[in-house]
Amino acid sequence: MISILAPLVRGICIHAAKAPRIVITGQGPEPQNALTVDLDSAFKKDNSGAEIFHEEEAAKILNEAYAAWEFEITPSGAERSEAECAETVNKQPSSIVLKRGAKTLGIFWIDRDIDAARNRQKNGDDALLEERSGRKPGGEFFSPDLSAANRSCVVKNRVAVVTGGAQGFGEQISLGLAASGALVFIADLNLKGAEALAGKINDSLGRTAAIPVQADITSETSMEALFAFVAEQAGGLDLCICNAGVLQAGSVMEQKLESFKFTTEVNYVGYFITAKYASRILRLQHLTALQWKTDIIQINSKSGLEGSNKNGAYAGSKFGGLGLTASFALELVEYNIKVNSICPGNFFDGPLWADPEKGLFVQYLRAGKVSGARTVADVKAYYEDRVPMKRGCEGPDVMRAIYYVVEQKYETGQAVPVTGGQVMLH
Ligand SMILES: NC(=O)c1ccc[n+]([C@@H]2O[C@H](COP(=O)([O-])OP(=O)(O)OC[C@H]3O[C@@H](n4cnc5c(N)ncnc54)[C@H](O)[C@@H]3O)[C@@H](O)[C@H]2O)c1
Structure with a gap:
């Protein structure tokens, strides 16, 4: 209750x-x-x-x-x-x-x-x-709010959930939101990782800016419990970052069905389950805060905008995610909930690519996927060279897109690319 x-x-x-x-x-x-x-x-x-x-x-x-x-x-x-x-x-x-x-x-x-x-x-x-608000009691703000300066302020004091928040892009987003003044629930399968990151964030900021919680986005029970916990601890929610995702690559002729289904289950079905329980609490809050805009943001991928060779399960799940985003946006606009996806390029410095034992660079090196490459650095250089801006996507690049989406008052249902020019929308 x-x-x-x-x-x-x-x-x-x-x-x-x-x-x-x-x-x-x-x-x-x-x-x-x-x-x-x-x-x-x-x-x-x-x-x-x-x-x-x-x-x-x-x-x-x-x-x-x-x-x-x-x-x-x-x-x-x-x-x-x-x-x-x-x-x-x-x-x-x-x-x-x-x-x-x-x-x-x-x-x-x-x-x-x-x-x-x-x-x-x-x-x-x-x-x-008490607050000097510049607001007529019972009325609207009259200050024009036209400044885009200090965009990170848009998340100050907001309550955020970041799924898969313990590692990779999720870690970067948790760090960024906390540093910008938000209270972040780091929701991850990996509780130890979430706890370690929350401890690091709270120690460095000298305040409670992060709360770890174990959560599995593929489980309805877990997601229902997550958002009930958030409501009990903070009262409600402003921003749900649906970031948790997995990648299991494979040829259409070779990939095992269970691998295909696993990727789809986490990236596609898991996004639905997260949005389902996030939107319920956001709707409730909306009933007493009709003007307040809230956000569901899916961390999609450039592979949601173009095909990915021998990686169909992943790209398909991300393409599907954009369909969910657009459809959820149409439904939830009634409750002032914006729903958007952010489509980052490759995060070469994150664990998915850079892990020395099981990262993609080392895998591609061993598989001889990049001809002539002798070291991990050679493989990395090859991939960086394919990006017009000649580097991978990083945490701050994604944060800028998040601030844009949250600050925006007149857009929903979009896919925002952050790819260094690698994918250009038509
Ligand atoms: N790394 C990239 O280059 C890249 C590029 C574009 C988009 N993305 C997207 O960014 C998101 C994060 O990717 P990443 O590479 O940082 O991942 P990562 O593998 O480094 O981290 C993923 C995190 O999600 C957690 N997680 C996995 N399954 C979960 C589940 N069922 N429930 C809750 N938590 C779960 C993991 O424990 C881990 O902490 C994904 O949606 C991915 O598709 C990544």
């Missing part, structure tokens, strides 16, 4: 702040300054007499309760001039209590980042959150 209530609460907080918020679940005595909301009338009976929780009804009750609370705190706000509003201190609740009659359904603590929210909960600090 908390994983359903928390996104509704977080949506209200985002609506109030016009900024991302962390919402954590608390125990103990109810805070005195809390916005307390009774959701009793959201529990209804269906035709069979079974009780169901009506999410839309709960969102309506929460929206109305927040509007009444806001009016009580700043009753004269609607009459102020823009100049006065620029100086207005916008107050928001730092705790929300949801009740069903006398029963407490949940106590939620709110702040800008997870450490601050945890401190509030620990100290029972329910002082209102």
Whole structure:
């Protein structure tokens, strides 16, 4: 139940702040300054007499309760001039209590980042959150927001999930998002790797910027649990990076069916399962934060844009991923969820290519795939030379594409190439 209530609460907080918020679940005595909301009338009976929780009804009750609370705190706000509003201190609740009659359904603590929210909960600090927002209470921002400077700010304080986040591109993305101020759930099959990376990130930044979690994108149970965990730990989600993927190359005449199916299962089916459970929590949050845009971003590949010789399982799964992206985008736009794919070129310095024992460079060298190549460096040089910009794709290249997609307010369902000119769209 908390994983359903928390996104509704977080949506209200985002609506109030016009900024991302962390919402954590608390125990103990109810805070005195809390916005307390009774959701009793959201529990209804269906035709069979079974009780169901009506999410839309709960969102309506929460929206109305927040509007009444806001009016009580700043009753004269609607009459102020823009100049006065620029100086207005916008107050928001730092705790929300949801009740069903006398029963407490949940106590939620709110702040800008997870450490601050945890401190509030620990100290029972329910002082209102204050912000000079430049926003008319109950109204819209009037500052023009035309600057593209400091694009990395677009993810500051956002909650992100990165699947396959422990290694390779996923590691680069986890590092990049955390360094830009996001809270990143590093979701990977490899829990040890996720834990080690989260520890490194948190130590170097001196704050909780990464939380490791074991997850398998091919399992519905695992993905459902992942997003419930995210809702319980942070209240909701802003950005889901569907990065986990595998590559098993093989000739159409030789590749074993199980190898073909494995690649398809992870890259294609796994993307569907991840998007399925990510979009559920994003939809819930949307019910109370109608204006807030969120993102599902698939890390696709240049092999999703052009064929890949003796690598059909991989390229096919990535081509299919673009079909899912476009279709999910059409459906989820209703909830202000953008869905896009980013199609990087080869990450030559990542483990897939550079691993000294099982990386592609060493495999290609042993297989004599590059004629005349005597060393791994020869193979690498051959592949770099095929890129018009003469190098492989790197973490920061992908990060720039992520910032673009998140910042964009007027695009969805796209495949964004990051290939150094190797693939040019028509
Ligand atoms: N490496 C490249 O050159 C390259 C180029 C273009 C696109 N990509 C894409 O980028 C993404 C990452 O690739 P990479 O090369 O960095 O991979 P990688 O093999 O280095 O890392 C993949 C990570 O995903 C995790 N993972 C694998 N299966 C999983 C599952 N079922 N559930 C959860 N986690 C799982 C692994 O444990 C690992 O940490 C993939 O989608 C890949 O197709 C890679």
